[in-house]
Amino acid sequence: MFESLSDRLSGIFDKLTGRGALSENDVNEALREIRRALIEADVALPVVRSFTDKVRNRAVGAEVVKSVTPGQMVVKIVHDQLVEMLGAESQGVDLNAAAPVTIMMVGLQGSGKTTTTSKIARRLTQRDKRKVLMASLDTRRPAAQEQLKVLGEQNDVDTLPIVEGQGPVDIAKRAMTAAKLGGYDVVLLDTAGRTHIDEPLMVEMADVKSATQPHEILLVADALTGQDAVNLAKNFDERVGITGIALTRMDGDGRGGAALSMHAVTGKPVKLVGTGEKSDALEDFHPKRIADRILGMGDIVSLVEKAAEAIDAEKAAEMARRMQKGHFDLNDLAEQLKQMEKLGGMSGMMGMLPGVGKMKKQIEASNIDDKMFKRQVAIIQSMTKIEKRKPELLKASRKKRIAAGAGVGVAEVNKLLKMHRQMADMMKQMGKKKGMLGKMMGGLTGGMGGMPNVDPKQLEEMSKSGQLPGGMELPKGLPGGFPTGMGGGMPGLPGLGGPKMPGGLGSLPGFGKGKKK
Numbered sequence: 001m002f003e004s005l006s007d008r009l010s011g012i013f014d015k016l017t018g019r020g021a022l023s024e025n026d027v028n029e030a031l032r033e034i035r036r037a038l039i040e041a042d043v044a045l046p047v048v049r050s051f052t053d054k055v056r057n058r059a060v061g062a063e064v065v066k067s068v069t070p071g072q073m074v075v076k077i078v079h080d081q082l083v084e085m086l087g088a089e090s091q092g093v094d095l096n097a098a099a100p101v102t103i104m105m106v107g108l109q110g111s112g113k114t115t116t117t118s119k120i121a122r123r124l125t126q127r128d129k130r131k132v133l134m135a136s137l138d139t140r141r142p143a144a145q146e147q148l149k150v151l152g153e154q155n156d157v158d159t160l161p162i163v164e165g166q167g168p169v170d171i172a173k174r175a176m177t178a179a180k181l182g183g184y185d186v187v188l189l190d191t192a193g194r195t196h197i198d199e200p201l202m203v204e205m206a207d208v209k210s211a212t213q214p215h216e217i218l219l220v221a222d223a224l225t226g227q228d229a230v231n232l233a234k235n236f237d238e239r240v241g242i243t244g245i246a247l248t249r250m251d252g253d254g255r256g257g258a259a260l261s262m263h264a265v266t267g268k269p270v271k272l273v274g275t276g277e278k279s280d281a282l283e284d285f286h287p288k289r290i291a292d293r294i295l296g297m298g299d300i301v302s303l304v305e306k307a308a309e310a311i312d313a314e315k316a317a318e319m320a321r322r323m324q325k326g327h328f329d330l331n332d333l334a335e336q337l338k339q340m341e342k343l344g345g346m347s348g349m350m351g352m353l354p355g356v357g358k359m360k361k362q363i364e365a366s367n368i369d370d371k372m373f374k375r376q377v378a379i380i381q382s383m384t385k386i387e388k389r390k391p392e393l394l395k396a397s398r399k400k401r402i403a404a405g406a407g408v409g410v411a412e413v414n415k416l417l418k419m420h421r422q423m424a425d426m427m428k429q430m431g432k433k434k435g436m437l438g439k440m441m442g443g444l445t446g447g448m449g450g451m452p453n454v455d456p457k458q459l460e461e462m463s464k465s466g467q468l469p470g471g472m473e474l475p476k477g478l479p480g481g482f483p484t485g486m487g488g489g490m491p492g493l494p495g496l497g498g499p500k501m502p503g504g505l506g507s508l509p510g511f512g513k514g515k516k517k
Helices: 003-017 024-040 045-059 070-086 113-126 144-155 168-182 199-212 227-239 257-266 287-294 300-310 313-324 330-342 345-350 357-365 371-381 385-389 396-406 410-432 436-440 456-465
Strands: 101-107 132-136 186-190 216-222 244-248 270-274 282-284
Touching: 003 024, 003 070, 003 287, 024 045, 024 070, 045 070, 045 257, 070 257, 070 287, 101 113, 101 199, 101 227, 113 132, 113 144, 113 186, 113 216, 113 244, 113 270, 113 282, 132 144, 132 168, 168 186, 168 199, 186 199, 199 227, 216 227, 216 257, 227 257, 244 257, 257 270, 330 371, 330 385, 330 410, 371 396, 371 410, 396 410
Parallel strands: 101 186, 101 216, 132 186, 216 244, 244 270
Antiparallel strands: 270 282
């Protein structure tokens, strides 16, 4: 997400912050580069002009001149304007209305509207504990109604039974009646899409809107369409009156121009972003956090929230208790690796850590990829139950059998065992120091000890200062031992949360007190 733009801006700001003083020419040159970067990111031209004008008005004034660190002040000004351009305050899907709350989904064909509908329904059901009914109004696209039904079954969400021959308005009315009779909290209406904006599409949507009076009308737009997405949003808003935008395929767009332009041009908030194909790959759109990511400042708050949702708290709590007693076998290691996968793997997690984004090339050069977690879990799964509990039994013949079963070389098995040995030794040392491991395992999001009352604002402040609970520092520069792979380097202390995120990044080799390179 925003990788290309982030890389360009990072290079521009490195030049600025490396100077003791800035002249007006320095600022103008930087703004020219920023303007080029935004245009290359497919940001709408009027938005680019407005953005650079606002930054210039603040950056060439006394605000920067009187600053102790002019370069950093310019970065702050750009950050503030990015937040303003993206929408200032986060606005989620509004459910504050009499039940059933009706949400109407609109957009072009192929934008991911049906998939997004099911993702929203899943989130409302699992996270918000709402009773949700989905209804497909797409009577033209083959198997469109069947697709929503299948997605509903996969995500445990009810869908309106299909009745052949009914039109979109009749289906919508039947959905509203069924929702009232069935005691549903939310109704999601998945309208038909087109390959382009046409009059019949707009008339049909207006009729559905008139019949159901939806509380929210969400436009689903493909982030890869760039500036066309902005024109699309304007047309739908003029004809139907959208209340918010959901951007799909944000994980596949390194530019991010659509997200940066949508709010500035339409005045409508981007509420949700799709970040993958999986049913849980949907995030709330937080302007400040997105601006932080674009400028390489990380996003600790989103990482912790993701951890709270993705990780089984009971399993994590049990692991924490075992670690406190100095127990850490290969079953525990496999569980940690699986949890890392749930959090988006190495690349997903590191993209949210302050200062780590600039290490991307070094990380790629170190051959650490997200598939590595799967390989390591496969190695552990190729072991017998007793081998997982007692790794000391693994001699040469057993290692060969395990390597063959996992489809890797014996060297990979040795690396995994070395990593486990280092982590197990660390757990024993920590277990001997009374209360120390328990304190380190205290979760950022609450849980058992640690910081039970930390709110997102406090987390943001901690991420700015680079400090985490217990006096731990976030990694700066290239951690020691990291390039040697998962088997190299001395593992650090467990960090970034406890029972809900045991071990965290600190448990990975090199994320402790290793020397910087």
